[in-house]
Amino acid sequence: MTDWLKYEWEWNGKEAVFQVDLQYWELLPALAYSQLVFVSIAPYEPDSPAFSRAEERRATLLQHILAEQLEDVAIFVGGIGMSDLIQFYFYTSDEALIHRVSSICRAENKLRVSCGHVPEPDYATYYCLLFPDDAKLQSVENAAYIKSVQHRDGDLSLVRRVRLTMAFDTEEACDDFMGEIPRLGFTAGRRESVGNNTHPYRIELNGFSTLILSDLNRFTARAINGALPYGGVLDHITADFINRH
Numbered sequence: 143m144t145d146w147l148k149y150e151w152e153w154n155g156k157e158a159v160f161q162v163d164l165q166y167w168e169l170l171p172a173l174a175y176s177q178l179v180f181v182s183i184a185p186y187e188p189d190s191p192a193f194s195r196a197e198e199r200r201a202t203l204l205q206h207i208l209a210e211q212l213e214d215v216a217i218f219v220g221g222i223g224m225s226d227l228i229q230f231y232f233y234t235s236d237e238a239l240i241h242r243v244s245s246i247c248r249a250e251n252k253l254r255v256s257c258g259h260v261p262e263p264d265y266a267t268y269y270c271l272l273f274p275d276d277a278k279l280q281s282v283e284n285a286a287y288i289k290s291v292q293h294r295d296g297d298l299s300l301v302r303r304v305r306l307t308m309a310f311d312t313e314e315a316c317d318d319f320m321g322e323i324p325r326l327g328f329t330a331g332r333r334e335s336v337g338n339n340t341h342p343y344r345i346e347l348n349g350f351s352t353l354i355l356s357d358l359n360r361f362t363a364r365a366i367n368g369a370l371p372y373g374g375v376l377d378h379i380t381a382d383f384i385n386r387h
Contacts, residue, residue, distance in 0.1 A: 149274055149281045150355055153222055157356055162220035162272040170265050175217060175233035178262040179243055181208065183228040184254040192225040200252055201228050208232070208246060215239055220272040231267055277363035280376060284358045287379055291353070295383050298353040302382045305331065305348055306365045309341035309377040316343040319372045323347060326368040341375055353381060 145164040150157065166173075183201045185193050193201065208230060209218045216234035223229075232243075240259045247255040274281075292298055306328075310316040316333070323330050323345075331346030351361040366376050 147274065147282070149278055150285065151274075151278050151281055151359065152356065153224065156224050159223045160220065160272060160274070160278075161223075162268070162274070163218070164273070166217065166219050166268060167273060170219075170233065170268060173217065173233070173235075175235050176261060176263040176265075177234050177237055177239070177259055178265075178267055179216060179232040179234055179240060179257065179259045180267075181230045181232075181243065181247060181255065181257045183230075185226060186253055188254070190226065193228075197253055200250065204247075204250055204253070204255070205230055208243065211246060212239070212243070219268050222272075231272065233262075233265070233268070276370070276375065277359075277366045280362045280366060281355070281359045284362060284379070285355055287381075288353050288355060288358065291381070291383070295353070297384065300384050301350050301352055302384055303348060304351045304358070304361060304379065304381045305346055306362065306379055307377045308345050308347060308365060308369050308374045309339075310343045310345075310369075310372060310374045311341050312373075313343050315372040315374065316345055319345065319369055319374055322368050322372075326364050328365065341377070344377065351381075 146161060147164055148159060148161045150159055152158065153160075181204075183204065185197055205221065212218070212232060212234070215236050216232040216239060219231050219233060221228065221230040237259070240257065243257050247257050288298065308319070310319065313335070320330060328347040328349045331348050333346070334344050335342050336344065347365055349361060351357050362376060362379065369375065
């Protein structure tokens with residue numbers, strides 16, 4: 143049973159699409175697959191800025207071939223895709239598996255493919271790179287929010303006021319966070335408390351952003367990471383509409 147999540151985030155200064163199989167959050171330590179195997183794919187022409195459609199299809203096919211042929215000895219946990227680079231990640235307990243992976247990769251002659259492996263007993267690639275933290279997970283919510291409003295809004299690239307409601311489990315934590323708000327580049331809005339909730343103390347943050355996903359991701363990440371030391375979470379987001387002219 144797989145549990146795949148796809149989200150968009152920056153990697154090495156570029157926009158990227160991450161995919162991760164969430165089921166391994168608890169399973170990885172029990173499996174004791176401590177060898178990380180990685181496969182990197184690039185366009186055939188070294189100076190090409192992006193994959194062609196045909197190259198994208200071949201890269202996807204190679205992913206499926208690797209996942210199927212290594213199924214008995216390795217687990218495919220995720221990957222990262224950019225316009226000119228794709229990486230896939232596997233864990234295994236078999237150090238010699240890299241020879242089998244190399245053989246599969248060498249058979250691909252329409253792409254530039256390389257592979258390697260390193261010991262990774264702490265599974266850092268999975269837990270720290272692929273698995274989403276709160277800021278990365280919010281990018282999925284951001285994409286859904288943008289999709290829900292774009293049919294009735296104007297140009298999403300226009301800067302507009304965006305409001306974030308941050309929630310805290312104690313009033314003291316909310317008070318302490320107030321001092322961080324200017325440093326984070328926001329202004330404080332209304333405060334309220336709501337009953338029967340694990341995080342009943344709320345503060346509204348006001349700022350400005352476009353509704354382009356990468357911009358909105360950076361905007362919400364500032365608030366989420368700023369509130370994290372105080373136990374705060376992002377409860378919801380709203381943005382001003384800008385009507386079409």
